[in-house]
Structure formats: structure tokens, C-alpha cells
Amino acid sequence: MARLRWDWRIDAGEVPPSTLAAFTADLGDWLDDHAETHLGFVAEVDGEVVGIAFLAVVERVPGPGVWDRRSGYVQSVYVDPAHRGHGLGRRLVDAVVGEAGTGGLQYVSVHPSERSFPLYERAGFVRNGRTLQLRF
Template identity: 35%
Template sequence: MSVRDATLEDIPELVRLREVLADRMAQDGSYPLEEEWREAYAASLGERLGSPDTAVYVVDAPTKGLAACGIGLIFERFPGPSLPDGRYGYVQGMTTDPGHRRRGHGRAIIGALLEWYRDSGVRRVDLHATSDAEPLYRQFGFVDDGYPSLTWRSRS
């Protein structure tokens, strides 16, 4: 198994895997699912693949398609005492196809993403985990940061 950078040709599979993740996340919590997200997601992937603030890593399935994927994003906010350069990372869309789980794909992808963050000088990375994946992330050193995670959503 090898982790590689995603290409434009992978976008349909990346959208499929994101849908797998959305279905799984809905089991753990109640967040609203919008109907018309697939086209916007595909377009955004097309725009961001290869940009210096985005890493999209995949593992190919043995036959065809993708077995797993993960996305790393780098954001910038104002510098502060705990984030002197203001840059932080966010891992999004870590997904393994149900038929390919428990084979180390997620471990390989999160390892590659953390290496990319280190090479990019990013010192803080956040993510949201499903209950299935939380033990894996904790093995890589992800911890509760002591602050509650709060979210605001517009009602309109």
C-alpha cells in the first residue's frame, strides 16, 4: 500500500468517499446534511488540488477506485501566545471505504498528513473524529485541548 497525492481524476471518488464519511458522521451526531453539496465539493477540490495550503492524500483500492483519502488544510489567523505565526492545520475528510477498513490505510494517510504539516512548519492541527477513528488519532498524539468545541450555524 502506498499513499499518493490525489489528482483531478480522483475527484469523483473523493466525492464518493466524502459521502461515506457524511453518512458515518450522522450516526455519531446530529448535524444538518445539505442536499446540493457534491458539485460544490468537487469544484473546490479541483481548485485547491496542488495548492500550497492543501494536501489531499489517497490510497488506491486493489481493483479500481480509492480505498481511502484524507485532506489537510492550512489556515492563518492572527498570531497569539499559543500560535505565534497564526498558522494552524485542519484535517478533513479522513475516510476509508467500508470494504477496505482495518488495513492501515487511515494510519498511513494521517501519518503522511502530519509529515506534510511538519514540513510546512505547522505546529497545531485540529480535527473532528468519529467514534471509530478517535483511538487512531489519539495514538498519533491528538488530545482534548481543554476548550469546548462550539459551533454556530445560521438558521436561514
């Protein structure tokens, strides 16, 4: 997982501020600390991890008669460029959505890149123009 997160940043033209080894250790610690809220999924080809995705589960404020209002966010879906075009991204998204559905979440959202919109729409996601965001 760490190698693919690292490669993703490299593919985006970024220069990570640490080494892959340091990032791998740090990400391992972070994933251990967030195991209940960030569920990881991998796609493998011949025993090699070539794709990753995460389901981030968010507790929302309860309402009258609706105590469990958890929702989810699809995060960090990435497939190694050499393995794209073979349905691995879709399988990862389907795995995340399946877990969200069986896990009792009310809905799952994603903030896709322009390139990935078709992937999510084929998986049943619909555009919701009600989301606003303020970046810092």
C-alpha cells in the same frame, strides 16, 4: 475523492441533494479553488481510491516576533468500510501529520468522532479540553 465523500454521507444515513456526477464536478471545482489551503491525500488498493483525508491550513494572526502562525486541521478522513482495519486510516493520518510538520505548521488539530478517537490518540494526538464551539 468525490465518491468517498458521497459514500460517507450515505453511510451516515443522509440523502445527498444532488447526483454523484454533479457533486463530483462541484467538488473538483472547489478543490481547485482551495488547492493552497486544503491538501488532499488518498489511500489506494489495486489502483482504486479507497480512503481520503485532507489537511486544511489556516493562517493565524501574527504576533510580535512570530509572523508565521499557520496551523492545520485534519479533515474528512474516511476509508471505505470494505477496507477498514488494515491501517489505511492511520497511514492517511500519518501523511497529513507529516505534511503539517514539514510544512512549518505550529500544530494540527482534529475534531474526531467518538469511534475515531483511538486512531488519533495512537497517532500522537492528545485531548485538549480548551476548545469551545458554537454551532449554527
